[in-house]
Amino acid sequence: MTQHTNINEVRAFHARLMAVASGSDDHRLERVFASVPREAFLGAAPWKIRVNERYVETPSADPVFVYQNCLVALDAAKGINNGEPFLHARWLGAAALKGGETIVHIGAGTGYYTALLSMLALPNDHVHAFEIEPTLARRASDNLAPFEGVTVVQGDATELPLPDCDLIYVNAGVASPPGPWLKALRPGGRIVFPWRPSKQLGVALMLTRAEASFKVQLLGPAWFIPCVGASDPVGCVKAPSLPQARSISAAWLTEDRAPDDTAVAVCRDVWFSDRSG
Structure with missing residues (x-):
């Protein structure tokens, strides 16, 4: 007898994996990942999953296929994807969001990780989601309509003013x-961002504002993919090696x-x- 997969069980197990991947003891992470359906932010199925620089189409519209640690295409022609959940779980765990914080999400895509950020900052939070691609910004606005306190801005976050905030969460490569x-x-x-100061180096950093410096x-x-307006390697006049990047503390x-x-x-x-502030 065939045993049918229950999507709620799959999502719950995925959420448990994300909680462990986060490296955090914040129990809200598991609840949030379990309560926000990833497939609702990915567009119509079948979906395209990126593997080794190629896209592989899911065999059906069964959402079980997207509950793995995979990139899922939002705009395959432009190489824009919904990011790997394990990576974002790690970032969200490090960011340690608290209720009432103000968040800026740069490179919001269609809003899946924006939704997670919003729920982690409840109650009385506000999320400003910036997305430069007009089509994706419209989709994000529709997807995030049920989430209170979320504003979607279509535009270039390197040119537009940002509000005073407690977290900037960047989903595009920054030189x-x-x-x-x-x-x-x-x-x-x-601020959590993927740093690409050279072609050879790609790491994620979290900078925390201290009195005179940033930890x-x-x-x-x-x-x-590169962040429009902040990805020109000329902007990094002295790029580190990987060992040097690992030594940075301030x-x-x-x-x-x-x-x-x-x-x-x-x-x-x-x-x-490589010295503390």
């Missing part, structure tokens, strides 16, 4: 973090403090040191 982004962070605010935490490897805005002999990376608006 040189724009100074205005860092200035938008409140004391204790965090830096490495979150592992990360490869994303960062400063260049306008606040000029790079010194501890600098292992220097970008247009910010530089990174």
Whole structure:
């Protein structure tokens, strides 16, 4: 006798995996991953799953196929995907969102991870979701309509002003973090972003605003499509090697403090040191 898969059981098990992958003891992560259906943000099935630079189409519209650690196409022609859940679970665990925080999500796509961010910052949260692709921004607006406190902005987040916030969550590859982004962070605010200072290096960083500097935490490897307006490698005038990137512990805005002999990376608006602030 064939045993049919129960999608609620699949989603619940996926959520348990994400909670473990997060490295966090925040029990809300499992509940949030279980309560937000990924397939609702992916468009019409069958879906295209990216493997080894190729897309493989799911054999049916059964949502069980998207509850794995995979990239799912949002716009296959442009290489835009809904990101790997394990990676985002790790980032969300590190960000340690609290109720009432204000979040800026850059590169929101169709809003799946925006929805998770929103739920983790309940109650009284506000999420500003920026998406530069008009079609994806429209889809995000529709998908996020049931989520209170979420505003979708179609436009270039490197050109538009950001509100004062507690977390900036970036889902596009950044060579040189724009100074205005860092200035938008409140004391204790965090920015999580995939850093691509050179063709050879792709890592995720979390910068936390301290009194005069930013504490830096490495979150592992990360490869994303380029962030329009912040992906030109010319913006990083001194790129680190991987061992140097692993040694980074602090960062400063260049306008606040000029790079010194501890600098292992220097970008247009910010530089990174292997010494604590």
